Amino acid sequence: MTDSTETTQLEADIPHDDLCPICRHLLHRPVITQCSHTLCEPCMAEWADVSVTSQMTPIPLTSPESADFNMLAISAKCPMCRTLTSAQRSEEVEERVKSRYPEIYAQREEEYTRDESLKDVSIVSLVVYVGNTAKLVEGSGSGERKFYDWEFFVTVSDTSVVNEVEILLHETFKQPRVVKRRAPYTVRREGWGTFTIRANVVLKSGYSWISSDAVDTAYAKRVSLPLEWTLDFEDGGSQARCKLKLKNERRRLRSS
Known part of the structure; x- marks a missing residue:
């Protein structure tokens, strides 16, 4: 199995636009914010700061609301520019980095799956x-x-x-x-x-x-x-x- 050190070496020549500005690795499951920043989905989820004030939405007392929601869709401060924004997955960017760097992207996916089960913080x-x-x-x-x-x-x-x-x-x-x-x-x-x-x-x-x-x-x-x-x-x-x-x-x- 290729470790993260070898992956980083393979990523050395990747253009800036294909790297996540937070983790500095190849974009993985990329998302684009309303303020036009492209990041890895896990990086956006962890580092975008959520404000209670911006999230407070009046709803009817009798509204049968579900507790489930898309974490990317909530308003949050962008980790790059601190602008209040939201994000959505970009299939176009994902296909681009997959086609340009198929080996590295496969390694990123493998590392993500492994780290999700082992990492200390979720x-x-x-x-x-x-x-x-x-x-x-x-x-x-x-x-x-x-x-x-x-x-x-x-x-x-x-x-x-x-x-x-x-x-x-x-x-x-x-x-x-x-x-x-x-x-x-x-x-x-x-x-x-x-x-x-x-x-x-x-x-x-x-x-x-x-x-x-x-x-x-x-x-x-x-x-x-x-x-x-x-x-x-x-x-x-x-x-x-x-x-x-x-x-x-x-x-x-x-x-x-």
Whole structure:
């Protein structure tokens, strides 16, 4: 089997346009961004920074959304120019590099397949829903101070990666800080005024968010993702969806 050192030697004379600007190897499973950069698909998936703000998409409360999505299609900051962009696979570029360098491309594919099963870090996709339901309390009166029975929620497509969700309510509440260590990640209260709720989604050991919005905790880096949601009492409440990415380094931890 040809190792990566020999592959690199074979790639020495390859023109710049056929090399990935991130890994500096022959383009493998190439993608083209909206900002006109061509990269390997794995490089784009790992190094494109995802913003919570750009991903927050309002959807109906009753929408039967799937947790699956194309990771390349989400808006992210390009690893080359930091422009907010997305990417798509380029069959034209792939056929070009395959035909020009069939031996090297075959080696790249072989190395990719092998490394996927052995590598310490993998990229995991996640869908997060945040929102609230609201129901008018009967007999609460009319005018500005109508009381609502509301429930704030954070729903995660894969709860196995979540250590806890810290929910921070308005300071006037008797218990403004609520920590949920298992799903459902919800808080139910009653009141008349709307305000912005902050929720910190904290990952388990071995995972980290691929987002500039992520923050460190006392125990690990980039494991807490702050979300903000302003309560909505109209039409029974509302929600939004975020399509995000995280690194899974648990295999590295197990082997160390």
